[in-house]
Amino acid sequence: MNNFQRRGLLSAAGVLGVATAARAATFGNPDSPPQGAVNTKGSPQSLTDPGPKNPVLMDQFPSFQDPPATDVDGMPLFWASFNDAHKRIQNGGWAREVTQLDFAISESISGVNMRLSSGGIREMHWHQQAEWAIMLTGKCRITTLDELGRPSVEDVEAGDLWYFSPGLPHSLQGLGPDGAEFLIAFDNGMASEFNTLLLTDWVAHTPPEVLAKNFGVSADVFRNIPLKNLWIFQGKEPPALAADRQSSKVVAGAQKVVFRLASKTPDRQTRSGTVRIADSRNFPISQQVAAALVTVAPGGMRELHWHPNADEWTYFIKGCARATVFNTGPKAQTADFRPGDIGYIKRGLGHYVENTGTTELQFLEVFKADHFAEVSLSDWLTHVPPELVAQHLNIDPSTIVQFPQDRPDVVPE
Known part of the structure; x- marks a missing residue:
């Protein structure tokens, strides 16, 4: 399928009302060839794994074993751990x-x-x-x-x-x-x-x-x-x-x-969590490392965002998390994290971190930089003309004003 055919099909889907809603529920991967378990209907053997395996280890990584349908292509592994x-x-x-x-x-x-x-x-x-x-x-x-x-x-x-x-x-x-x-x-x-x-x-x-x-x-x-x-x-x-x-x-x-990072007043606080930042602006000696200590309540999420000035090295202190990293290509990959695990996200790559557990999630974002910097996706989309965003995403302009504004960092607000 060439790009024009693909765009035509996606445009046609946009006017099919109920069909669009059904598609959004699973959000299958639109790329060719189709990827993800959602595409194996009628061929259950495509999902089996009869070869050697370590079930204990596999159970730690549900997003590797059964990735979201929106994951696409491959990326360098951005998960590591002190646990091993x-x-x-x-x-x-x-x-x-x-x-x-x-x-x-x-x-x-x-x-x-x-x-x-x-x-x-x-x-x-x-x-x-x-x-x-x-x-x-x-x-x-x-x-x-x-x-x-x-x-x-x-x-x-x-x-x-x-x-x-x-x-x-x-x-x-x-x-x-x-x-x-x-x-x-x-x-x-x-x-x-x-x-x-x-x-x-x-x-x-x-x-x-x-x-x-x-x-x-x-x-x-x-x-x-x-x-x-x-x-x-x-x-x-x-x-x-x-x-x-x-x-x-x-x-x-x-x-x-x-x-004293943990005891400082949060720089961002919502009902879903907090963000406390330490960099050269409030910790002057720290000229080469900036950091944020993030807490996320059960059901909450560190919002879709990216960092324009440095790679992010992430250390998970407590709780369970899932993160998806987005890159050009397109490429998108999801991984699961637990206490003692480490993530690494290249500068400028979009991502989120979601609390998938029943207790508070806490993690550190560490950067080789003199200051903390980020761009929030919702902040961007609510600070350009709504009609412009509507034409990109095929949604009603009135919906856009409902998006979180002014960079909440942890959602829902």
Whole structure:
């Protein structure tokens, strides 16, 4: 079927009243050849899967097994998960990561999920990339030093962010009674938590006489230094925050490295959910990473939208979700997400995220950008002449004024 024939059939369908309503109920794929289970009527064998399978795994992905009839063509896999990532475990905690080596589409962001026991220490280190993080559970003490020699020592808990600019040294330590678990995002898809610049490595690979000259002490002081890095190790519970700040010589003036995201007033709020944004406009140090913390009530949806300035790296904290990504071609693909899963949506590609569960859905949208930016489909369609939209979508102009306006972000309003 050529384009003119296809358009003719679609135009004819538009004037068939009841037939149009019936078609809209299933919204079968109009592309040729027809795709989706809706096209297999009369041939039930087309849907069978008699070969080897893992039913437990398959059940986690209903949209892969039985995609919506509107899905079309293929796309790079935009789903990954920490749930099937290998844990590196040491006395004091563990970490697992998803980088571009594991998740090919994820070019701009890599992620780390880390756990520290009470007193557990992620050893003093630094990265060549920016480190953005959010606390998931427990409490953690972070330390850092800026390029002007100003120290920061802070305690963070669930929903708090920290940001370490590229090249600035830092440490992390779990606090009692339950330690800490957190998510780290690096602004480079190839960055790895297992390949960082570590204090113990550098000292062990520097001549003792150089260390002595540098620190103004005897070389014998360094006789018992660790010859292998510590990475994560079990330490002693630190003293009160005020005592650590005093001993670290913390003074006023250093740029704030912590942002209390979960406790801030929502930037967008409807009866279906909230959106809280953190970027360089309200968290000035975060020059290379922007983020939004989104909650969606059961039956709600993060509206159809896209991001014009950066790819989106999405981390699912709680609840169940379904998302469809739309690209040129046309191409459209749907995937399911659960806690610990990751999504990745290229800049400018349309998408939505729907709560498919019975409890609140919460997820993070993370971007390699200095500011959060998005375009809402309903916002666009309600800010151009209604007749123009009506001619595109073959709907009555009076219907368009009923669309959500002014970017609700989470619908229904």
